[in-house]
Structure formats: structure tokens, C-alpha cells
């Protein structure tokens with residue numbers, strides 16, 4: 001029987017990507033919602049803090065190892081906002097659409113050359129609720145914010161995040177291409193390497 005790993009997220013788009021990315025870890029992946037684990041408040045001031053809060057919360061409630069992802073968008077012209085507040089940019093229960101509307105309004109009139117941005121992702125894996133040595137891995141994806149929405153894939157800010165190498169929005173990439181390039185894909189591959197090292201030593 002494969003060992004279980006709780007996925008400490010309630011974001012369906014993120015979980016779809018993570019399922020594909022961490023399938024190679026060899027765990028049976030259980031979304032925290034399937035165990036009735038309640039959402040925790042993300043009170044941290046950084047991606048690392050919030051990733052750890054979510055992972056420890058899920059491990060405490062399940063008695064199983066847990067993995068969490070805290071991520072967000074940093075926009076140069078906005079001094080790095082919305083950052084850790086990306087999910088709540090347009091309000092406490094804002095939809096992706098409302099967040100994008102607010103972002104496009106905030107950047108109204110700003111020329112293409114000054115619309116640089118990056119997605120950041122921090123993934124944390126804890127073996128149990130008392131794990132004093134969690135595995136933490138980060139990824140960063142540079143791009144820029146487009147003037148309008150493009151594409152129907154992905155989630156969150158993907159329709160307005162333009163990927164430099166392709167000129168496409170992240171929502172126009174295939175799921176495999178996005179995972180190959182993205183902040184989340186980078187973090188997952190670093191985390192997988194760390195885990196392999198630990199298990200072989």
C-alpha cells in the first residue's frame with residue numbers, strides 16, 4: 001500500500017497542477033477536503049510562513065504527512081503587490097475574475113515595458129505536525145502583465161500573465177507546458193530532489 005500524503009489546498013486549479021507535479025513522489029495524494037479538514041487562516045507575512053501554516057494544519061488534522069503551496073503574483077509597478085495577498089487582492093472572498101479586474105485597473109495607462117511581474121511559489125512538506133525540519137522549496141517565474149485577458153486554461157491570474165519566451169499568456173499554455181515553466185513546476189522539482197536525497201540517505 002502506498003503511503004498517503006495530504007494536499008493542503010482548497011484551490012482546484014492549483015491542485016490539478018500539483019497532482020500532476022507530485023505524482024512522481026510515489027505517494028497516494030489525498031486532498032484535505034476529502035478528509036473534512038477545515039481551511040486555515042493564512043496569517044503569515046510571507047509565502048514561506050503561509051505554506052508552513054497550511055502544511056502543519058493539515059498534518060495536525062490528519063495525522064499524515066502534508067504538502068502545501070503558497071503562491072502569488074508580484075508586480076513591479078505596484079511595488080511587489082499583491083504578493084502574499086494575491087488571493088484576497090479584491091477582497092476577502094474575491095474571485096479570480098475580480099482580482100484580475102482590480103489588477104488591470106491598477107495598471108491602467110502603464111506601458112508594456114513597465115508591466116514586469118513574477119509568480120512566486122513556496123512549497124512546504126511536513127512529515128507530521130511536530131516536524132522540526134520541514135522541506136521547503138521555491139520557484140519564481142518572470143513575465144509581464146498583459147492589457148487584456150487571453151486563453152482559457154490554468155487558473156488565477158494566468159489569463160493576464162504573459163510568458164516572455166512564447167508571448168502567450170499562461171492560460172494559453174498546455175497544462176504540461178505550464179508545469180514545465182512555472183514557479184510551481186520549479187518548486188515541485190526541487191522538492192522532489194530533496195525528498196529523493198532524504199530517502200536515499
Ligand SMILES: O=c1nc[nH]c2c1ncn2[C@H]1C[C@H](O)[C@@H](COP(=O)(O)OP(=O)(O)OP(=O)(O)O)O1
Nearest residue numbers: 009010011069070071072073086087155156157158
Ligand atoms: O500558477 C498560477 N497562475 C495564476 N495565478 C496563480 C498561480 N499561482 C498562484 N496564483 C495566484 C492565485 C491566487 O490568487 C494566489 C494564490 O493564493 P494561495 O493562498 O497560495 O492559494 P489559494 O488561497 O487560492 O488556495 P490554497 O491556499 O487553499 O492552496 O496566487
Ligand SMILES: [Mg+2]
Nearest residue numbers: 011042070087
Ligand atoms: Mg490561500
